[in-house]
Amino acid sequence: MPLAVTPRPDGAHTWSGTDVVLGAAARDERVEIADRCLCLRVVLDGGTVTGVVVKDLTTGAERDIAARAVVVAADALRTPQLLHASGVRPAALGRYLNDQPQIVHAVRLPDEVVAAHRAVTGRTRDEDGAIVPQSGVSWVPYTDAQPFHGQVMQLDASPVPLADGAGTEPGAVVGLGWFCAKDVNADDRVEFTDGATDAYGLPDMRIHYRYTDDDLATIEEAKKAVTEAGAALGIPLGDAPVLLPAGSSLHYQGTTRMGPVDDGTSVCDSHSRVWGTRGLWVAGNNVIPTATACNPTLTSVALAVRGARALLAHLAPATGRTPVSPA
Numbered sequence: 001m002p003l004a005v006t007p008r009p010d011g012a013h014t015w016s017g018t019d020v021v022l023g024a025a026a027r028d029e030r031v032e033i034a035d036r037c038l039c040l041r042v043v044l045d046g047g048t049v050t051g052v053v054v055k056d057l058t059t060g061a062e063r064d065i066a067a068r069a070v071v072v073a074a075d076a077l078r079t080p081q082l083l084h085a086s087g088v089r090p091a092a093l094g095r096y097l098n099d100q101p102q103i104v105h106a107v108r109l110p111d112e113v114v115a116a117h118r119a120v121t122g123r124t125r126d127e128d129g130a131i132v133p134q135s136g137v138s139w140v141p142y143t144d145a146q147p148f149h150g151q152v153m154q155l156d157a158s159p160v161p162l163a164d165g166a167g168t169e170p171g172a173v174v175g176l177g178w179f180c181a182k183d184v185n186a187d188d189r190v191e192f193t194d195g196a197t198d199a200y201g202l203p204d205m206r207i208h209y210r211y212t213d214d215d216l217a218t219i220e221e222a223k224k225a226v227t228e229a230g231a232a233l234g235i236p237l238g239d240a241p242v243l244l245p246a247g248s249s250l251h252y253q254g255t256t257r258m259g260p261v262d263d264g265t266s267v268c269d270s271h272s273r274v275w276g277t278r279g280l281w282v283a284g285n286n287v288i289p290t291a292t293a294c295n296p297t298l299t300s301v302a303l304a305v306r307g308a309r310a311l312l313a314h315l316a317p318a319t320g321r322t323p324v325s326p327a
């Protein structure tokens with residue numbers, strides 16, 4: 001993830017990978033993309049980063065890689081896991097975990113709407129499943145009065161049968177997904193236990209997570225909003241909107257969050273530098289300091305760009321590159 005894709009003239013797709021993100025740098029002979037490698041820990045000497053230890057998952061061999069700077073960007077559960085494994089354990093590590101409570105619903109559009117859609121797109125029933133310019137998502141914006149954001153999704157491009165045996169045409173079904181902002185708490189956290197390890201040999205995780213009364217009230221409001229939107233669009237499928245299990249939005253974040261001062265409520269500064277260390281950065285959804293109710297990747301990218309400028313300044317004396325002001 002994320003789901004960046006470039007359509008080719010023949011209709012096939014080229015999916016983005018690390019090589020696409022790095023561009024020409026990926027082909028620089030000094031750059032190595034160590035795929036199939038698991039990072040086991042970051043190595044520090046007196047708070048200063050000296051490198052990482054990685055394990056080649058094909059051979060099982062471990063190797064040390066020396067580095068003057070390390071960026072840990074291993075997602076909002078495994079970034080704190082790696083820091084914990086490395087002995088970097090600020091008080092806020094793993095805390096403030098938050099994911100967006102997500103409510104889903106689906107409606108079948110009236111026949112005349114489907115017919116009108118086909119008239120506009122010029123498509124036949126046989127072409128359902130192909131992505132056309134009209135395929136996409138319409139957004140219902142977040143407001144203070146309604147602290148959630150909605151996505152109305154045309155499901156005509158879904159390769160998955162939508163209503164088994166119900167005879168529902170994919171092109172006629174619209175999905176609704178409403179994402180709520182979570183009430184952020186330090187107690188919501190991923191906890192690691194020394195001595196217990198997961199299948200990769202890294203510290204085992206235990207998740208502590210609950211909805212507050214405010215969360216439950218927001219969820220009820222969001223359910224009402226989804227019901228109203230669904231009724232306005234067509235005929236509901238199923239009895240009522242469904243709250244997915246916590247964590248289902250896949251937008252979990254906050255576990256190495258940034259903050260303005262090292263007061264125990266954050267793991268890194270506003271340039272993503274881990275407090276109390278030198279040469280150690282974090283990136284990804286884990287850095288986002290507040291609740292969000294939208295797809296978070298672009299926010300993480302923006303914060304990473306800001307952090308990268310500070311990283312470049314850190315490396316500048318040795319690379320000879322012009323330092324970029326972290327401001």
Ligand SMILES: Cc1cc2nc3c(=O)[nH]c(=O)nc-3n(C[C@H](O)[C@H](O)[C@H](O)COP(=O)(O)OP(=O)(O)OC[C@H]3O[C@@H](n4cnc5c(N)ncnc54)[C@H](O)[C@@H]3O)c2cc1C
Pocket residue numbers: 001002003037038039040073074075076078079082250251283284285286295296297298300
């Ligand atoms: C089906 C799906 C659809 C989504 N759609 C959207 C969307 O439309 N918009 C949006 O904004 N977001 C979307 N998301 C969420 C999006 O994927 C995340 O917001 C984003 O990927 C988070 O970035 P990240 O860097 O925090 O973590 P990740 O992208 O998960 O990157 C972490 C990387 O670290 C690697 N890693 C972890 N531990 C180690 C280790 N010890 N050693 C080596 N490597 C390690 C992992 O393999 C992974 O490659 C979607 C997610 C899913 C699953």
